[in-house]
Amino acid sequence: MKAVVKTRPEPGFVEVMDVPIPQIKPDEVLVKIHASGVCGTDILLADWRYTGRRPVNPPIILGHEGSGEIVEVGANVKHLKVGDRVGMEALIGCGHCHFCKKGYMNLCPNWNHLGIDFDGTFAEYIAFPAVGIHVLPNSITYDEAAFLEPISIVAHALENNPITVGDTVAIVGPGPLGLFSIQAARAAGAARIIVVGTSSDQKRLEIAKELGADYCLSNGDTDAFQTVKELTNGIGADVILEAGGTGRSIEQAIAMASGLGQVFLMGFGTESTINPLTQIVRQDLTVKGVVGSRPIHYETVNRWLENKTIRLDHMVTHTFGFDEAHKAFELLKCKEAGKVLFKTDL
Amino acid sequence: MKAVVKTRPEPGFVEVMDVPIPQIKPDEVLVKIHASGVCGTDILLADWRYTGRRPVNPPIILGHEGSGEIVEVGANVKHLKVGDRVGMEALIGCGHCHFCKKGYMNLCPNWNHLGIDFDGTFAEYIAFPAVGIHVLPNSITYDEAAFLEPISIVAHALENNPITVGDTVAIVGPGPLGLFSIQAARAAGAARIIVVGTSSDQKRLEIAKELGADYCLSNGDTDAFQTVKELTNGIGADVILEAGGTGRSIEQAIAMASGLGQVFLMGFGTESTINPLTQIVRQDLTVKGVVGSRPIHYETVNRWLENKTIRLDHMVTHTFGFDEAHKAFELLKCKEAGKVLFKTDL
Amino acid sequence: MKAVVKTRPEPGFVEVMDVPIPQIKPDEVLVKIHASGVCGTDILLADWRYTGRRPVNPPIILGHEGSGEIVEVGANVKHLKVGDRVGMEALIGCGHCHFCKKGYMNLCPNWNHLGIDFDGTFAEYIAFPAVGIHVLPNSITYDEAAFLEPISIVAHALENNPITVGDTVAIVGPGPLGLFSIQAARAAGAARIIVVGTSSDQKRLEIAKELGADYCLSNGDTDAFQTVKELTNGIGADVILEAGGTGRSIEQAIAMASGLGQVFLMGFGTESTINPLTQIVRQDLTVKGVVGSRPIHYETVNRWLENKTIRLDHMVTHTFGFDEAHKAFELLKCKEAGKVLFKTDL
Amino acid sequence: MKAVVKTRPEPGFVEVMDVPIPQIKPDEVLVKIHASGVCGTDILLADWRYTGRRPVNPPIILGHEGSGEIVEVGANVKHLKVGDRVGMEALIGCGHCHFCKKGYMNLCPNWNHLGIDFDGTFAEYIAFPAVGIHVLPNSITYDEAAFLEPISIVAHALENNPITVGDTVAIVGPGPLGLFSIQAARAAGAARIIVVGTSSDQKRLEIAKELGADYCLSNGDTDAFQTVKELTNGIGADVILEAGGTGRSIEQAIAMASGLGQVFLMGFGTESTINPLTQIVRQDLTVKGVVGSRPIHYETVNRWLENKTIRLDHMVTHTFGFDEAHKAFELLKCKEAGKVLFKTDL
Numbered sequence A, B, C, D: 001m002k003a004v005v006k007t008r009p010e011p012g013f014v015e016v017m018d019v020p021i022p023q024i025k026p027d028e029v030l031v032k033i034h035a036s037g038v039c040g041t042d043i044l045l046a047d048w049r050y051t052g053r054r055p056v057n058p059p060i061i062l063g064h065e066g067s068g069e070i071v072e073v074g075a076n077v078k079h080l081k082v083g084d085r086v087g088m089e090a091l092i093g094c095g096h097c098h099f100c101k102k103g104y105m106n107l108c109p110n111w112n113h114l115g116i117d118f119d120g121t122f123a124e125y126i127a128f129p130a131v132g133i134h135v136l137p138n139s140i141t142y143d144e145a146a147f148l149e150p151i152s153i154v155a156h157a158l159e160n161n162p163i164t165v166g167d168t169v170a171i172v173g174p175g176p177l178g179l180f181s182i183q184a185a186r187a188a189g190a191a192r193i194i195v196v197g198t199s200s201d202q203k204r205l206e207i208a209k210e211l212g213a214d215y216c217l218s219n220g221d222t223d224a225f226q227t228v229k230e231l232t233n234g235i236g237a238d239v240i241l242e243a244g245g246t247g248r249s250i251e252q253a254i255a256m257a258s259g260l261g262q263v264f265l266m267g268f269g270t271e272s273t274i275n276p277l278t279q280i281v282r283q284d285l286t287v288k289g290v291v292g293s294r295p296i297h298y299e300t301v302n303r304w305l306e307n308k309t310i311r312l313d314h315m316v317t318h319t320f321g322f323d324e325a326h327k328a329f330e331l332l333k334c335k336e337a338g339k340v341l342f343k344t345d346l
């Protein structure tokens, strides 16, 4: 089968090659991939700049956002069958550690990550543990289901309904996570949505506008927090979804919060300098980290897609076959794309 | 000035009469009423069927939903001024009991209720404690502000954001509270809204439909809970807003809940028979009482009105001057009206 | 092996008999039972008065509260080994329904219940699904671990920390659940604990006193709610844990709540008559059903037992071998016991 | 009357002097001070290093932690009377801004702070707004009530019951706030309490031990987070109460958290450098700022003191008359004291 493989532990060395169709174990299913999304993490892996929880061991098939159809079912799997249309979780917890036993597999110290620790979705077939499979409602397309994983992180951030009807919501970082957040925040009652990017985000800020953002700022590396204060009569944003993932973007996110504001850190941020006294303490802020997602969040996203809460219009700007993998990666890298999709039937 | 007065402690005896303009105390303001909504409680008072926390002592001017303009300011009031456009809270807590000290004046055992314990809004002028005044944003009309109080009860029910994006929300009882709930639930992310009334609610269910309800049921006194289960693949509603206030409507509301469902009792329900084992316990339900509202809920409603989350279109079906008070009461009583409004300049 | 078996679908017919040691499946482990608690549900099954979610099919080994040692491990089980000291969950969800996918296997419509739907813990050995096994911290004894399941229901009720330091907590129903709740409520900061039973609960109320209850009332079938009000300056209890499970006890539990009070229904209550207006609505109460428990609650209990938050002193009043099963059942039935334990080495 | 006055806007210039007894306004009461606690903020004001929200204008009487007896009641004050034993809030909100209307006067941009913006408690008498007075339960002494304000900040941090029975709680910074937190955390169910100070905190760490801390660490400026991980099998603390208020102590506090951990910032921290990726994001942490307190928190503390949840034993290490103000300030400054109290009858 055709697959996009990271072949060596150094920058570059992403090859489209022929590899054997994998054999499934008794607890697994074989999924014929129909659609698969490209994530910034794939770029980091390609460029060998990814710094995860444990070493990555090439060769490995990349990709952790995928959907497809079950074509074979392992001996121990009872509740799935050939022909089921499915999506996949990206994190598989060990199932029995301190955190897994409590249901927080996203905090499992021994998790295995699709497309990083085991072969991913940029291939025609994948062997996948039945426990991480989500059967799709009929009305969800394969293209939509390819984004279960990134949207599930937004669902995780919003899991306790932090947005109140009428809130001003700021979204920092107009990458795919940020863009998906726009529709989710609006559905949750955000009255005003401010998307914050930098001068290199022009294309993405245009997409943000099409997705319904009320204001799009490009001063996220200088003084966007001031603009947000001005747009809110000096009060600031009630909820901030940080998906920029730089030290600077996190500092801005915290600085633009209203008293009692809630800041969700979804981006994999680097070192940041914060002033707890004037920002977090004096404003009674809540700053919350959001890592990965849990099964319940995938179910939430299934519902969001079913209800058209999240639509792909404007979001998916480019579609490719695996043969054009390098072009796909390049587009995402230069921030010209919203979301890039591989389709196996192209 | 003209006023609608309950003159005697027996059924009937609601008179439109001339009374002196009230004198304000140092902590009060004098408000020229522009608009005032009629509530089911006014009907109960007129019919002398109201059973509140303490005796009502006629003569008393009715009405507890009002808006207007400040025309005089008491000596101790510093932050309000003549000309301010304002709305009024309906409950004034004692300020220093166990509950008031904690900020829960809606639970104050000694509260005073506008239009029940002291003279209300069905008059050209009202003397009102400054502590219960809410200054209106410019974009809110007097007509809208007349409904701060009933909408604030919906805001109270929804104060911790119980609705998750994608939820099925059932609203039991299509009176004014139920009708206002439709728009609020939609804004909070309800994917499906089911409004439940009885056969006598045809007119109100039509309004519900115009306000965006997805399904309108008239079997709320027999087996609406079954219909709700059918509409949700046997699962039930995630959130139920009960505004019917009869024993039967409460039983239905609890019976139609999904596992983990949340049922909010906003109606002033009578005795109900519930089966905790099969309903509340086996489904892990939460049943929550909602009485009155607190200042923060009025601020929420100000924001909702400002953002057009709640619109009066379809809601206000009739407008009258005080002279037509009896006609106004009658319309509400026979469930032919959405919301009825008195306007002083008619 | 020796086992306590419900042999026929009619009252009585509980026999201590010899049955074959069960064969394990690839996903199961074989556990040598060391200790096993007797529950009111066992009595209901014996008396054929149990009304569960689906029919019970004798012959079946009773018992759903057990602990022991793994003596054999199924082929697919990787994280458990012979010699592990373990406890067992009582509910095994299907794993892939609407609720199981969200992590709420306690709401799974297809759950299997230990000792009801499949052979239970009143036997020398049990074949048990690895997914429901909890490895015990070293400091927890088998006797303690036998109570993981009932205590986990208390942990479920308290999962979101409803008790605030200084609260008055009322516990209605001094059966095992109620008695375990005393220690948990104290640890969570309850300043005053009031245990409510009836005149037939004298022995259990004595145990409640030994476990630290501040007040023990025996008027739970008449006017305990009045006594609770008197003991709290007319305010009522902040948190009520209802474990009585009769219509009457639930009505009392709701009636004794303070404004903003929270009432947890842990007992399998029958039909109750409530007055939502004066009780739930006017007091802004929260009434919450608590059914079964989830894996996280077992982990919580492991921690409670490890920290000596819950101690068995005073709780376990009688210990028997399986041969004395009838005597054990009888003692529990006449409310003379706190908790009754079967031990296999007796 | 005798008073401790900051006389000039430069370091030093704290004088014990005779000043007139203040005149009360119609909304105020005159309180004869019985006891008054010294806070680190008083030291900052004395040393002219305090950096608050607005300029401080000497001369001003210092002190914001006080208790006493009402000796005169303003004309508009109805619910208080001469002879009432009372405590005082430290922050008086404007009452009508965005935050005050919502009940969050601790976020009021125009608050007035006792002993900073208006004359404080280090005097024989104080004129105080009735709205900020809390009547004391009989069983609370004046000495205890002098600490309503600092303890109310702990109550604010713990307002939503973040501590679960069995948690490991780390308290960073063994100043008065940290020391008060020990007793509150224990009452809320903390199984293990780790107090973290530095090498200069020896005396205070001894007090922490006497107050019940399980572990007292003095490596809070180097690698206490490592020690906390070791004490918790590599998992970290569930709840961290940060009261150190330095950049370094905040970094440590965040670094020592368990997955899903909650970090409360009560200290007035300076600039901190955090690594959101490995700390906050990857661990799903919640970091929450805690500024001041609201009336409800004073009521909570009244209850804590009444129930002996918080005891002054070990906490109050020194008692002085106003004449010895300089000695009192010096003791607190060199970290030799737990809490220092002025008493007017000494």
Ligand SMILES: [Zn+2]
Binding pocket: A039, A040, A041, A064, A150
């Ligand atoms: Zn990704």
Ligand SMILES: [Zn+2]
Binding pocket: A093, A094, A095, A096, A097, A098, A099, A100, A101, A105, A108, A109, A110, A111
């Ligand atoms: Zn794990």
Ligand SMILES: [Zn+2]
Binding pocket: B039, B040, B041, B064, B150
């Ligand atoms: Zn009304």
Ligand SMILES: [Zn+2]
Binding pocket: B093, B094, B095, B096, B097, B098, B099, B100, B101, B105, B108, B109, B110, B111
């Ligand atoms: Zn009150």
Ligand SMILES: [Zn+2]
Binding pocket: C039, C040, C041, C064, C150
């Ligand atoms: Zn049981």
Ligand SMILES: [Zn+2]
Binding pocket: C093, C094, C095, C096, C097, C098, C099, C100, C101, C105, C108, C109, C110, C111
């Ligand atoms: Zn299931």
Ligand SMILES: [Zn+2]
Binding pocket: D039, D040, D041, D064, D150
């Ligand atoms: Zn202070």
Ligand SMILES: [Zn+2]
Binding pocket: D093, D094, D095, D096, D097, D098, D099, D100, D101, D105, D108, D109, D110, D111
């Ligand atoms: Zn204010």
